[in-house]
Amino acid sequence: MTSKRQLLIDTALQLFYEDGVNSVGINQILKVSGIAKKTLYHHFNSKEALILAALSQRNNNFIRWLESHLKNATTDQQLIENLFNALTTWFTNSAAELGDFRGCFFINTSAEFCDPNSEIAKYCQSHKRQVRAIIGKYLSSPNPQLLDALCLLKEGAITTAYVTNDLEAAQKCLWITAKFKIAL
Amino acid sequence: MTSKRQLLIDTALQLFYEDGVNSVGINQILKVSGIAKKTLYHHFNSKEALILAALSQRNNNFIRWLESHLKNATTDQQLIENLFNALTTWFTNSAAELGDFRGCFFINTSAEFCDPNSEIAKYCQSHKRQVRAIIGKYLSSPNPQLLDALCLLKEGAITTAYVTNDLEAAQKCLWITAKFKIAL
DNA sequence: ACCAAAGTAGACCAATCTGTCTACCTGATA
DNA sequence: TATCAGGTAGACAGATTGGTCTACTTTGGT
Numbered sequence: 001m002t003s004k005r006q007l008l009i010d011t012a013l014q015l016f017y018e019d020g021v022n023s024v025g026i027n028q029i030l031k032v033s034g035i036a037k038k039t040l041y042h043h044f045n046s047k048e049a050l051i052l053a054a055l056s057q058r059n060n061n062f063i064r065w066l067e068s069h070l071k072n073a074t075t076d077q078q079l080i081e082n083l084f085n086a087l088t089t090w091f092t093n094s095a096a097e098l099g100d101f102r103g104c105f106f107i108n109t110s111a112e113f114c115d116p117n118s119e120i121a122k123y124c125q126s127h128k129r130q131v132r133a134i135i136g137k138y139l140s141s142p143n144p145q146l147l148d149a150l151c152l153l154k155e156g157a158i159t160t161a162y163v164t165n166d167l168e169a170a171q172k173c174l175w176i177t178a179k180f181k182i183a184l
Numbered sequence: 185m186t187s188k189r190q191l192l193i194d195t196a197l198q199l200f201y202e203d204g205v206n207s208v209g210i211n212q213i214l215k216v217s218g219i220a221k222k223t224l225y226h227h228f229n230s231k232e233a234l235i236l237a238a239l240s241q242r243n244n245n246f247i248r249w250l251e252s253h254l255k256n257a258t259t260d261q262q263l264i265e266n267l268f269n270a271l272t273t274w275f276t277n278s279a280a281e282l283g284d285f286r287g288c289f290f291i292n293t294s295a296e297f298c299d300p301n302s303e304i305a306k307y308c309q310s311h312k313r314q315v316r317a318i319i320g321k322y323l324s325s326p327n328p329q330l331l332d333a334l335c336l337l338k339e340g341a342i343t344t345a346y347v348t349n350d351l352e353a354a355q356k357c358l359w360i361t362a363k364f365k366i367a368l
Numbered sequence: 369a370c371c372a373a374a375g376t377a378g379a380c381c382a383a384t385c386t387g388t389c390t391a392c393c394t395g396a397t398a
Numbered sequence: 399t400a401t402c403a404g405g406t407a408g409a410c411a412g413a414t415t416g417g418t419c420t421a422c423t424t425t426g427g428t
Binding site for chain 2: 018019020022023102103106107108109110111112113114116124125128129145148149151152153154155156157158159160162163164165169172173175176179
C-alpha cells in the first residue's frame with residue numbers, strides 16, 4: 001500500500017518543520033516512523049525527493065487552510081481581516097492543521113538551500129506565487145498594488161512573529177491596513 | 185596577533201552567509217582561510233562560538249551600513265525613502281559592504297536553529313531589536329505605529345526579495361507608504 | 369635573552385551522514 | 399499456484415562532521 005509512503009511524508013514534514021531540513025537525518029525519520037530504510041529508498045530516490053514531497057504536502061495543507069479562512073469574505077475589508085486573523089491563530093498555535101508555529105516552512109527551507117536554481121528553492125518560490133494568487137482571487141477586483149501590500153505585510157508578519165517572537169505581528173498589520181484607505 | 189582571529193571571523197561570515205550556517209563545516213573555513221584547526225579552537229570554544237562571532241560581525245556591518253543611509257534624513261518622508269532605497273541597493277548587489285544578497289543572515293540563521301532559547305536565536309532576536317531602535321531613533325518624533333509599519337514592510341521586503349527573487353520588493357514598500365499618509 | 373602566547377600541520381576520534389545491499393517475508397492479483 | 403511489488407532488519411560503505419591532541423615553530427614584549 002501507499003500508507004507507508006504517506007507515513008514517511010507525514011513524519012518527514014513534522015520533523016523537517018520542527019528542526020529544519022538539514023538538521024534532520026534520514027535515520028531519524030526512519031526511527032520515528034518505524035519504517036525500514038529500504039522502503040524509504042523504494043519510494044524516494046534521495047533525501048531531496050523526500051524533502052520535495054514534504055514541501056508539497058505542506059503546500060497543500062497550507063493552501064487548504066488559507067482558503068478555508070478567506071473563502072467566505074464578501075468585501076476586501078473582510079478579506080484583509082480574515083487573512084491577518086488567520087495568521088494570528090497560526091502564530092498562537094491555534095491552527096491545528098499547521099502544527100506548532102515555527103515560521104514559514106518555505107522561507108526556512110529556502111534559507112537552507114542557497115542555490116536558487118535547485119528544485120527545492122524553485123518549489124518554495126512557486127508556493128509563494130500560489131499563495132499570492134489565492135489572496136488575489138478573493139479580492140473584489142484585480143488590484144495588484146493592494147495585493148502587493150497584503151503579501152509584503154504577510155511575509156513581514158510571519159518573519160517577525162518567528163524571529164522576534166512577536167505574536168501580535170499580524171494584528172499590527174491589521175491596524176496598519178486600517179490606517180491607509182488605499183483603494184479599498 | 186588577533187589578525188588570524190579576524191580572518192577566521194571574516195571567512196566564516198562570508199561562507200556562512202553564502203551557504204547557510206549548517207552547510208558550512210569547520211574544515212571548509214580552515215581550508216579557505218588557510219588557518220590551522222588548533223588556532224581556530226584556540227580562539228573559539230566551538231563552532232557555535234564562531235557562529236556567534238560571525239553574527240556579531242554581520243550585526244556591526246549591517247548597522248553601520250544602515251545608519252549611514254538613514255542619518256542625513258531630515259523628515260520622516262525622507263527617512264522612509266532612504267530606508268527602502270537602501271534596501272533596493274542591497275537587493276541588487278550594489279551595497280558592497282553587505283556582500284552578494286542572500287537574504288537576511290539573521291532570518292536565515294534563525295531558520296536553522298529551532299530552539300528559541302539558544303544563544304544564536306537570541307542574538308538574531310536582539311539584532312532585529314537594534315535595527316528597529318535605529319529606525320525609531322531617526323523618526324522626527326516617537327511613533328510606534330509608524331515604526332511597526334516600517335519594520336513589518338522591511339521584513340516583508342527582505343523575505344520576498346530573497347525567496348521569490350523580487351528585486352522590486354523594497355520599491356513596492358515605498359509606493360505603499362506613499363499611499364497611506366498615516367501620521368506622516 | 370627569555371618566555372609565554374599564538375601559530376603550524378595534520379593524525380586521530382567518535383559520531384553521523386546519505387545511500388547501497390543482501391536476504392528474507394507478506395499479500396494481492398493474474 | 400506463481401509472481402512480483404511492497405515490506406522487514408540491519409550490516410555496510412565512504413564521506414564528513416565537530417573537536418582533541420601531539421609535537422613543533424614563530425613572534426612580540428619585558
